[in-house]
Every structure is written in structure tokens, then in C-alpha cells.
Amino acid sequence: MKLTRRSLSKMLAGSAATVLAASRLPAQAGQAQGTTTAPHENMAAPEAISAADRKGLEHFPKGYTPQEAGKAVAEHFVTSAHYHLDRIVYPEVCAWYGSLEFARVTKDQALIDKLKARFDPLFSNEAALLPPQGQHVDFSMFGALPLELYILTQDKRYLDLGLQYADKQWQKPDAQGLTGETRFWVDDMYMITIVQVQAYRATKDAKYLDRAALEAAAYLDKLQQPNGLFYHAPDVPFFWGRGNGWFAVGMAELLRDLPASHPKHARILQGYRTMLTSLLKYQGKDGMWRQLIDHDEAWPETSGTGMFAFAMVTGVKNGWLDHDAYAPAAHAAWTGLVGYLDQNSNVTSVCEGTNKLNSLEYYLLRKRRTGDFHGQAPLLWTAAALLRS
Template sequence: MADQLIQRFDPLFSTEASMIPPASNVDATVFAAVPLQLYIETKDKRYLDIGQQMADKQWTLPDNNNKATAKAFADNGYSWHTRLWIDDMFMITAAQAQAYRATGDNKYIDRAAKEMVMYLDSLQQPNGLFYHAPDVPFFWGRGDGWMAAGMAELLRSLPKDNEYRARIMKGYQTMMASLLKYQGESGMWHQLIDDPASWEETSATDENAEIHDNDRQYYLDRKRITGDMHGQAPVIWCATALIRKE
């Protein structure tokens, strides 16, 4: 399977180079996690060049970006991709943590940790769960899953002496304790975690990951997809965690 992944990626160095997404937002830049993993496994520097460049661009404000919010975040040491949507804390963290694992350069894990603390302080509520965004006060199932996965990935590699580790661990443990209280008898969570009237679903599907003037009905109306990769991926994450443990 590793060989198949390498073979599928190889055209991105030539005939399919245009398929590598520009580092314009978190959804595009999370792609960096793939070539960085391939570098970790193969030590082929071509993969490192792609992945590291994308991870660096998450923290390098383009000269033509005149958005005041992006500049403010960049000036204060945060990613210019910052939106304060819970989705971001998997997308940003995955790229930066992988860059740290591939290079050993602390700047990548330090960036991710600082960013995570800002999201914790901005979005985590007293019950341990996370609003979708500061102005969207709903505990969206998949979105909270992004936070859970992002914190786990970060803590897996965050050095013990990192200044942000204790804060992130506290936020993670608080969330895990809260999630246990909302888990349904089937073992699943609801599309809106604290709303038992909303449907159970493995990924809490949101087709475009877009935020509008969301209300409760917005989440309830999302299409339910059988075989959604957002639900399959956590099974793969779990399997790889078990392999690492062995």
C-alpha cells in the first residue's frame, strides 16, 4: 500500500504538478501532511520540499494580501489562515506537526501550539465542547471532532517542556470528559453533540465546511452520506495509533 501511495503521488512531480493546491487556505494547506509523511518514510527530499514549503506558507503572509485580519494575526505570530473556525485546528495542526516530525525544527510545533491555545481560549465553552465559531454557538459534531483529533495529534509530538503543553492538555482532558457524557447508547455522537433530536452520524457531515448565518436547522438539514471519507479516516487514524503502540 505504501508503494501504491508513492506511485500515485509521483505524477505530482511532473504531469500532474498543477494538482498541488496553492497554500491559500487551511483546506488546501493540510495537503502538506501527505508529502511530509512520505518524506518521513522514504527520506526522498522531493517530498520534503513540497510539504515544508506549504507549511512555511501558512505563516508567511503574501505581499498581495491586504486583509486587515490576516495581517493582524500574522503580526502577532499566528497563521494568516486563521479564521477561528474549529475546522482549522486539524488543518493547521496536521501540516505543522508533520513539518516538525519531518525536520525536527521546533518552530513548527511551537507555531501549532500557540495557535491551538488561541482557539482553546476563543472557542472552548465551560462544558468542554467547542462552538463552531465565535458567532456560531453550536457544538457541531464533526467540527468538535476536528478539535479532538488536532489536539491529540499535537500532544503526541509536543515536547514535554513546551510552554503551551499544560494548557492544551487541560483543554483536551476537559473535552474528553465532556464527550463521554454526550455519547449515545450506540457509541456515536449526534450531528449537534448536545442535541439528542439531531441525527447520529460518523462524521457529522457538512458538505462544504462553510459557515453562514447558521441556526440549529442548518445542521439538521445537512445531507447524510453513506461511506463518507470523513467517517472512514478516523478508523484509519485509530488503526495507525494501535500500530504505533505496538
């Protein structure tokens, strides 16, 4: 029998009660799959910070600082098992990249060394874990990781490996010049563009920025709706939280490097600002956004919230967004997100991996995971963004 919105609301309310009961149980280490757990016991309540400080991005209560939360999650990543045993896939790449960015902005050489040591066996006895090159967007995204290691170490092995992925991604562009991996799913916009942006950061070759900007503009034209948000795909008219998060992060990462004089800059900045304006309207009083952004009956979700926080922090710090409007929203999102960090440095209430389906209940009833790299990564990105000058 097809679920109605009323029956869904009842079901979700019952699920929320189960989550509240489960939150009193201790969390398991690693990528435990479950519901929310209590945050660190030594944290001060976020209400302890003054209203004036909430208007900025510098002051957070004990336990909520980007230094503390980022360090805890990055160190936890170092000892985490691979996401899959047979290959490195994009959620692990995202958390690895976030850990490296956090280590970079905090000048934590010991952490960089640990993250490098996790990667180096891929050149030898664990080479089977390397994903296929350029055959699918989820695999190609791996190239962003060795490029980050090259930027940090200047070891040419990482550059050569990363550029293999970046260049093969554009080996057979279509008639518009888009990568052959283009399928117009909302999350792909980040997966594709971050590899090209990283290739630009590593080489300063403008062709990589041109590719990323062309792709971003095409995805904007195809998927952004009049309210500024994005459908998961043209045939799936739902504003999925993490899907929109991928797009927000993708635009913010690209705009960090795209010159204002670039022919696609104005289009991407306009799309970014339109989206962020809409997001302000849907943010909850707890600082969170929901699994389906425009559905009050949906549950507060951490990975999308972390991604939106990153996009807002980056926009405020670069002057693309109005400080007085967006800094308080970013502050609330960060403190809300860190409140979902359990005593084992696992982010809770992370939406499970999600394919696309034209079904409301499919999105509303997605399972909540604890410690999933989809959720660990955005917290790390945002911690680094908060600390980045």
C-alpha cells in the same frame, strides 16, 4: 416558514425511517452519496465480545478489528477517484495520510508503494492538481501529505514540497505570531496545526511545534466553552460533531509530539482533557456521537465519532486519560463506527461538507453521505492509533 424543534424532530424521524429502508440496498463504490448500508455480512455482532475485553483496546470481534477494517478502507482508498478533478483538497489529504499511517504501523510496504504511486504523478503530468500554496487553510493542509511520504521514504522531493506549504503558511504572521490563515473556525485548528506538526516530525525543528502550539492555544481561548465543547465559530453557537472532532484530533496529534516542558503544553492538555470529559457525557449507548453533540434529535454521525475515538485511543495509550474511564468509551466508539462500514468498504452516515451558519436546522438537516473521505479518514486514523504501540 421557520422550523420548530418539534417539526424538526418529526422530519428527522421520517428521515430515519427512510434511512432504515435504504440500508437494505447495496452500496455503490467510490464516493457514493446516499444513506447507510448494511455492514459486512461476515461480521460478528459486537455483543460477541466479553464485557472484560470491552474495557481494553486490544480485543474486537471478527470483522471489527483495526487490522481488518483499516486494511479494507486503505486498499479502497488506493483505487478511489480524486475527490475533485482539478485539485487535491483536504478530505482526500486526510484519507491519504490515514492510509499511510495505517500502512506504517502495520509495516505494509506493498500498501505504502501503492499510496506513493498514487502521489508521484503530481510531480509531473498531474501537477495541475496541486493546490495553491499558502492561500487558504484548506489548501495549505495538503503539505502534511508529502511530509508523511518523506518520513516514510526519506525522498527529499517530498520534504521540499511539504516544507513549501508549512513555511508559506507562516509567511505573514499577525501581531500575535499566528498564521495569516487564522479565522477561528473550529475545524481550522486541525488543518493548520497538522501541517506544522508534520513539518516538525520530518525535520525535528522546534519552530514548527512552537507555531502549532501557539495556534492551538489561541483557538482554545477563543472557541472552547465552559462545558468543554467548541462552537463552530464565535458567531455560530452550535456544537457541530465533526467540527469538534477536528479539534479533538488536532490536540491529540499535537500532544503526541509536544514536550511536557513546552510553555503551551499545560494549556493544551487541560483543554483536551476538559473536552474529552464532556464527550463522555454525550456518547450514545451505540457508541456514537450525534451530528449536533448535545441534541438528542440529531442523527448519529460517523466522521465525528471516528475523530473522538482517535482522540480517546491516543489519550489512553499515552497516559493522558484514565484507562478505566476512556478505554471502554473508545472501544464502543470503534465498534459503533465499524458497524457503519458497508460491503464496499465505504463509511456511511457521513455529514456532508459543512459551511458555518447560525441556524439550528442547517446543522440538523445536513445530508448523509456514503464513502465521503471526511468519514473514511477518521476510521483509518483510529485503526492506526489502535495498532500503534
